[in-house]
Amino acid sequence: MCPLTAYIPVSHYVVMGFVKLGFKGRDVISILDFSREDLEELFAYADRIEKMGRVKLRVLEGKIIALAFFEPSTRTRLSFETAAKRLGADVISFSGEEAISVAKGENLADTIRMLDNYSDLIVIRHRYEGAAKFAAEIAKNPVINAGDGKQHHPTQAMIDLYTVKKLYGTIDGLTYAVVGDLRYGRAATSFIYALTLFKPKFVYLVSPPLLRARPETLKLLQERGIRFKEVENIGDVISDVDVMYVTRIQKERFPDPLEYEKVKGSYKITMDILSHAKKELRILHPLPKVDEIDPEVDKSPYAAYFLQAAYGVPVRMALLALIFGVEI
Ligand code: NCD
Numbered sequence: 001m002c003p004l005t006a007y008i009p010v011s012h013y014v015v016m017g018f019v020k021l022g023f024k025g026r027d028v029i030s031i032l033d034f035s036r037e038d039l040e041e042l043f044a045y046a047d048r049i050e051k052m053g054r055v056k057l058r059v060l061e062g063k064i065i066a067l068a069f070f071e072p073s074t075r076t077r078l079s080f081e082t083a084a085k086r087l088g089a090d091v092i093s094f095s096g097e098e099a100i101s102v103a104k105g106e107n108l109a110d111t112i113r114m115l116d117n118y119s120d121l122i123v124i125r126h127r128y129e130g131a132a133k134f135a136a137e138i139a140k141n142p143v144i145n146a147g148d149g150k151q152h153h154p155t156q157a158m159i160d161l162y163t164v165k166k167l168y169g170t171i172d173g174l175t176y177a178v179v180g181d182l183r184y185g186r187a188a189t190s191f192i193y194a195l196t197l198f199k200p201k202f203v204y205l206v207s208p209p210l211l212r213a214r215p216e217t218l219k220l221l222q223e224r225g226i227r228f229k230e231v232e233n234i235g236d237v238i239s240d241v242d243v244m245y246v247t248r249i250q251k252e253r254f255p256d257p258l259e260y261e262k263v264k265g266s267y268k269i270t271m272d273i274l275s276h277a278k279k280e281l282r283i284l285h286p287l288p289k290v291d292e293i294d295p296e297v298d299k300s301p302y303a304a305y306f307l308q309a310a311y312g313v314p315v316r317m318a319l320l321a322l323i324f325g326v327e328i
Pocket of ligand 1: 075076147153155186187247248286287288
């Protein structure tokens, strides 16, 4: 789809002084393309869908959604597929470059042109930053970024905030700790970006020095007046935290394997650490988790990450329905 601005006259409307762009016909490249009001509309829609239970809706009958996963995925791909099918759409997909003509030397632009002809919407995951934006510039139909390198993962951030809202009834006024690989992690980065659209009480950025948040992330927090602090150990701040967002070290994104060896296993959330936490603390994780959360924690009331993964379906259903402009 063409750059966003081309669509503003069609879909934008003003609600109580806030500019609300709406979702209809939009690409989803970065969570920062959306306003708080947009996200609240999405969450209300997802909540309605969730309350309907596992019914099959037929609102997207006749539509074809292409899932173009050039990088590995479990939850994102399967929850998009589930969401599309529950709305009545058909799905075409591939997973991994080996399976398609990229292995024969085809360039991304040609692959996207072809998918755009076959389908009504493309969901793309790629190891290169900017790949989804590039695809959106080529495709005439909407493109959803399901992760581009270390940069953005907007639909994960939508699910994450929806989970916080369901757990606490609010996203504002809470103290967050984003823990782990803040340098290479697109889920962590998108979550931090998403928080800047709301009014968190405080955000702790918790990571080993080598995995600190990138300068552009810190700059955004500063510009948007979000109170935050970079710390190395979760143990130092845990008693203050309401929502802990944990991420794995993104081994595959390290340019140098020796750098990865330096940070491997450098943090782990255990029941011992959690003995200093508020009773109401909840832990989110985009998954997959490797060794950064002790399996004992899975059974505790702190663990909200499986619930969060389940919300992937209603949130992605809501997003698809809104982009196609169908009523549910
Ligand atoms: C995340 C991703 O792919 O960025 N996973 C996901 O989509 N749920 C996080 C990760 O791989 O660590």
